[in-house]
Amino acid sequence: MSVVVAVDGPAGSGKSSVSKAVARQLGFSYLDTGAAYRVVTWSCLNSGVNLEDESEVVDHLGSMNYRAPLDPDRQLIELGGVDITEAIRSEKISSHVSAIAKHPQVRVFLNFGFRSLADSAEEGIIIEGRDITTIVVPDAPVRVLLTADEDTRIQRRQTEMGNGNAAALSQRDQADRKVVDFMTAADGVHTIDSTDLTFDQTVHALKSLIGPHLEKAGA
Numbered sequence: 001m002s003v004v005v006a007v008d009g010p011a012g013s014g015k016s017s018v019s020k021a022v023a024r025q026l027g028f029s030y031l032d033t034g035a036a037y038r039v040v041t042w043s044c045l046n047s048g049v050n051l052e053d054e055s056e057v058v059d060h061l062g063s064m065n066y067r068a069p070l071d072p073d074r075q076l077i078e079l080g081g082v083d084i085t086e087a088i089r090s091e092k093i094s095s096h097v098s099a100i101a102k103h104p105q106v107r108v109f110l111n112f113g114f115r116s117l118a119d120s121a122e123e124g125i126i127i128e129g130r131d132i133t134t135i136v137v138p139d140a141p142v143r144v145l146l147t148a149d150e151d152t153r154i155q156r157r158q159t160e161m162g163n164g165n166a167a168a169l170s171q172r173d174q175a176d177r178k179v180v181d182f183m184t185a186a187d188g189v190h191t192i193d194s195t196d197l198t199f200d201q202t203v204h205a206l207k208s209l210i211g212p213h214l215e216k217a218g219a
Contacts, residue, residue: 002121003028003213006137007128007206009146012153014194014202018146019128021203023072026210029121030072033129033136034097036110038088039066039079041097051099058105068117070125101130111136124214133189141213144206145185148195 005028009015016032023030040061044051049060069075077085087093100106114136118125127136133143148156185191190209194202 003124003142003210004118004121004137004140005124005126005142005144005206005210006132006140007126007144007146008130008133008189009128010130010148010153012157013146013148014156014199015128015146017199018194018202018206019126020072020075021199022206022210023126025203025207026124026214028072028124028126029070029117030075031068031070031114031117031125031127032075033110033114033127033132035075035077035088036066036068036113037097037101038093039077039084040064040106040110041093041100042084042088043079044100045092045096051096054103054105057100057103058109061106061109068113070117070121107131107135124210134186141216142210143186143189144209145189145191146202146206147191147193152195 005019005022007015007019016034019032020030022028040057041051043049043064043066044057044060047060050056064079066079069077075085076083077088114127118127118137118140127140129136133140133145137143192202192205192209197205
């Protein structure tokens with residue numbers, strides 16, 4: 001029986017690095033839903049699609065041949081035979097991805113794909129992003145809001161990506177808050193505040209929540 005772990009949280013909370021580490025240690029699949037939105041953004045920009053036109057973006061989605069990587073140690077992202085792993089992390093994509101994510105039908109389309117991947121996971125899967133615990137897999141046995149205060153998140157982004165990307169963090173949070181509430185834990189969702197935790201402590205906290213469900217699943 002597969003264990004599905006849903007991890008929500010704002011940018012800079014550590015959800016990607018922590019989720020990958022836990023998936024690696026437990027032998028789980030790992031799904032970065034935010035990367036999918038970045039892939040769509042990259043593809044639309046490179047195809048001349050109007051990001052503000054929801055129907056145009058949805059039509060373009062249907063023509064994309066994208067398969068999300070699920071190996072936490074191999075997050076190679078290709079589209080049309082082109083390696084765009086680094087390209088989708090550029091400041092240009094970061095500044096436009098909210099325009100894609102705000103479209104309800106785009107979210108419906110992508111969420112359907114995310115759920116299909118969750119259903120097909122054999123051992124277990126950690127799905128991280130935004131509105132994962134409430135919309136994508138609200139019935140997941142482990143649902144977690146991984147957060148940290150804004151100063152800590154900005155400091156982490158400065159260390160990881162430089163001042164330019166860090167300065168955009170608050171703006172991106174503000175834009176995304178208009179679409180999803182990723183700062184408040186819904187009923188039944190555990191909160192892990194990583195503000196005063198080390199990376200290893202945060203990994204341990206998430207694994208501690210998953211452990212009992214592994215025992216139930218007979219792992």
